[in-house]
Amino acid sequence: MAIVKLDDHLIDQIAAGEVVERPASVVKELVENAVDAGASRIEIATAGGGKTLLRVTDDGCGIPENELSLAVRRHCTSKLSGGLDRIATLGFRGEALPSVGSVARLSLRSRAEGNREAFEILVDHGRCEGPRPTALSRGTVVEVRDLFQKVPARLKFLKSERAESAAITDIVRRLALAEPEIRFEISGPDRTTTVFPAARDMGERIAQVVGGDFATNSVAIDAEREDVRLTGLAGLPTFSRGNSLQQFLFVNGRPVRDKMLVSALRGGYSDVMAKDRHPVAVLFLTLDPALVDVNVHPAKADVRFRDPGLVRGLIVGALRQAFAESGLRSSSEGAAGVLARMRAKADTVTPAPRRFDGFAPGGYFAEGFAAPRQAPYVPGGSAFRPLEPAGTTTIERLPDFSATTPPPAGTAMAAAMSDTDAAREVFAGPDASSQPETYPLGAARAQLHGNYIVAETERGLVIVDQHAAHERLVYEALKEAIHGRALPSQMLLIPEIVDLSADDAERLCEHAADLARLGLGIERFGPAAIAVRETPAILGQIDIARLLRDLSDELAEFGTRDTVTSRIDHVAATVACHGSVRSGRVLKLDEMNALLRGMERTPSASQCNHGRPTFIELGLDDIEKLFGRR
Template identity: 55%
Template sequence: MTIQQLPETLINQIAAGEVIERPASVVKELLENAIDAGARRIEIATAAGGKALVRVVDDGHGMSPEDLQLAIRRHCTSKMAGGLNAIRTLGFRGEALPSIGSVSKLTITSRVAGADSGFEVGLDGGADRPLRPASANPGTMIEVRDLFFATPARLKFLKGERAEAGAITEVVRRMAIAFPGVRLVLSGSDRMTSEFAATDDALERIRQVLGREFADNAIAVDAMREGVRLWGHISVPTFNRANSLGQYVFVNGRPVQDRQILSAVRAAYSDRLPRGRFPVVVLRLELDPVLVDVNVHPAKADVRFRDAGLVRGLIVGALRQTLEAEGDRASTLASKGLQQAFRPMPTHSSGSGAAPIGLREPQRLWTAETSPYRPQASEAEPQFSDKVAPSARSEPQDEVQSATIAHPLGAARAQVHENYIVSQTEDGLVIVDQHAAHERLVFQRLKQALHSGPVPSQMLLLPEIVDLPEDDCDRLAEQADTFATLGLALERFGPGAIAVRATPALLGETDIAGLLRDLAEELAEWGDSSGLQERLEAVASTMACHGSVRSGRRLQAEEMNALLRQMEATPGSGQCNHGRPTYVTLKLADIERLFARR
């Protein structure tokens, strides 16, 4: 069989298979061209989910008759003056228009500002329509009709009109966030009209697109490292979603869906969100175009950084620092009825591990040596009691007098259902989940120990043998050195068992078999994508859960107050490692409203 050169039309249809996956791809390419042309107002109209019609009208600088004729030819572009190493525009490949025209009926009408008239050119399934004069306003109008009529097989892979219309809406929303100074209007017979007014305020445009809820629950981020700037807004951890569709990332203004960046965002929130929940973020990376490759895929949704570690470190570090400083804020979303009266008390941590500004000097903090959960702990420290007590336990009067309600989390008054601490503040009540609260405290201690050296371990008198599937044993044995850093000494004990010889001293007595099973599951989920520090912190989070005071543990008054004081001095104590709140507050005014006293 001899080698033959493919016809130009077939080449364009093959290229269209990579560039134009669905009507939303058409809208994306045309919007990028309009913004590159300097448009300040863009109107998008669709019909039948974009399959019957996509029309994009802009007020950009327009195209001359000569440019129009070249625009429908492959690899003809005005955006490559700086070469592939200095791409500063959204489009650059010169493939979009001929690819679209090879699988649809494409009409381009354009007029340069100051010209007497406009001109029109078109493609029908790859066949040229000759250039001719046409009436037009300054700018460009592009119509795409009967998408994929020339390749009917592609139509079978499209979803219903509502789904395709939704995908187009998402593309427009991302471009609207990326370019707040451009007015965008989306309309058509298959949708309600949406308009995003131009603004100089990035947060105002975010409010237009994502709604007031995100804007009210957003924290500003702005960080710089070695010439790479990261800025934008991220949600407080309590404002989260069931999927990652609420994560908007832009690199030099280009909307991307890059796995490296989204992985870094996930790592930054790793100990603040429940499993399966995702934060809402709008993040912008700005860096020298030489340091990023946007020519990775024809759809231009992926990028590659010259120093991926630098970018990842910047994202994880900046987001974590921001969350440490302001992330304990509660979401403004509230349920109806009585739940509207409950809200987590705001805390103001310094992000450095020191006592927050404005708080009184905390009582002595529990340490690995004095933890009340460690066997043979010092008698000078608050100890948990195993003495049987009623489900609701109140403080004796002398202990009430010794504790002050002036602290942000107040003075403990009772333990109810052997799990919740009820504390009185100067202006209300605080209810603390003792297990969730102490889980965060233990985790913070483990993280601090990671930065200062190996975590102290506690040798077991006899090694504990844990039977596990062979695959799990392999994973655990491979990470034995990592676990040793956290004070957990283990080794392989035959084909289907692990021998544990020491556990972290901070954990005290713990369910070793349950801990190893959870760690094995974590390792199976990580694969090889996480960095060492992230793995260590994930292990620390799992260990903290196993080493925390359990629900049902009866506490003495001094133990409850010591827990409250340590929470006040610990950054991030408003949430456990899994993102659940550790405490809620009920203001006195809310209580009085419940009883119609206000």
């Protein structure tokens, strides 16, 4: 077949396949142009989920008449004066408007700042008309109609109007977070009007977009490493969602969905969140534009960092440090759910008939009143007796949980436990004082159903899941004992040879010293093979070839060795789960208080290793509202 030159219209349609994926893609490109134009107000109107109509209006600097024709031609832009090495604008490729005009009817009206007249240019599926005079007070109005009507192959792959409208809203939300000083409004017959007013600061804009409850269930992030800065808010591990739609990541003010950043975010939550849950976060990375390449894909949602290992390490480290320093914080969702259930139950209860029988002995239990149920078990005495005075109880060591079956001798768990006596000291600490309510988790008052500890605090009460709480304490002690020094390794009788590519083998050898500290001893065996002589003892029998391949893939993509670390942590988590106090175990009062004090000293004690909350706090105000006292 002969080689021919494609006509401009076909070239634009091919480019549109990458730039214009759906109506939300069009909104993204048009709103980014409005932001680059210095707009302070941006209005987005839609109809038919954006398939029938998309209109973006801004009050930016506008486009002069002699530049309108260039604006709808490919590879024409005003945003690359600094070259590709220092891109400071959201748009820069010069492909958006011609791509949209090739698959829809496009109208572009604009009045340049300082000009007395406005002009309009029309593009109908590649055919251009104008510019011609029109009426407009200021700024620019871009209107797109009948998107993909002449490209049925693309039109049939679009989703329902509701789904496309939701995608548009999500795009605007992300851009609104990046530009808090701009007012955004989304309206149309296919939706309810959504307005994000110009915010005083980023905190106010986050509350507008993500919700006010996120601010109260998050920790502030502010970390810097080698001129790369990370700021924003990260939701508490117990304040999670079933999908990743509430993750907002920005690089130099540009909303991105980069898989490396998403992976780093998951890494920061790896020890404190369930595998099927997703964190809520708004994070901003700021770095020299020369250190990041945003010209990776026409949609500009992916980026490439010159040092991805540095960026990933900054995100993971900042998140873990923030959670460790945040202290004991329970998600308000847990308390809200408990109170909601209590109110619902109260509405369905029919009060028993009441009859006053005087003050005769036993009158309280006269006909019409049911005999009281047995009081909940309170270790140490009556449910109505206060705690013993200070000095009557002294906690020296972790209570004896010998009822838990120890791991079999010779197993990986036994090997881990044999050298981690610190895990048995997690309860050691000061005993309860005469006013233990002054502690963050208060003083233990009762144990319910053999698993839940009820503690009184100055602000209300706390309900603790004893197994989940102890599991976290043991796990953190195990990790500290394991990672605080070089891990023990087991020598292989016959070294195992793993065939890899030459690049993967070289990459692994570069990190041999770091891997040795984790108990994995490797050395080069020819140009494309690795000899494994030692493996971490705590892992027991493992698939060495698979471990090395996973590790080499991770080093190639992220430059880290988290594969080995995560497997070791998984073993520690298993040991912690099996070695923790079981549900149904009756604890003494001093044991319960010791558990509370241990939680207060332990990082990430607000959730267990599986991401479940370890305690729920109910405020006194909320409790009094349940009983109509407020």
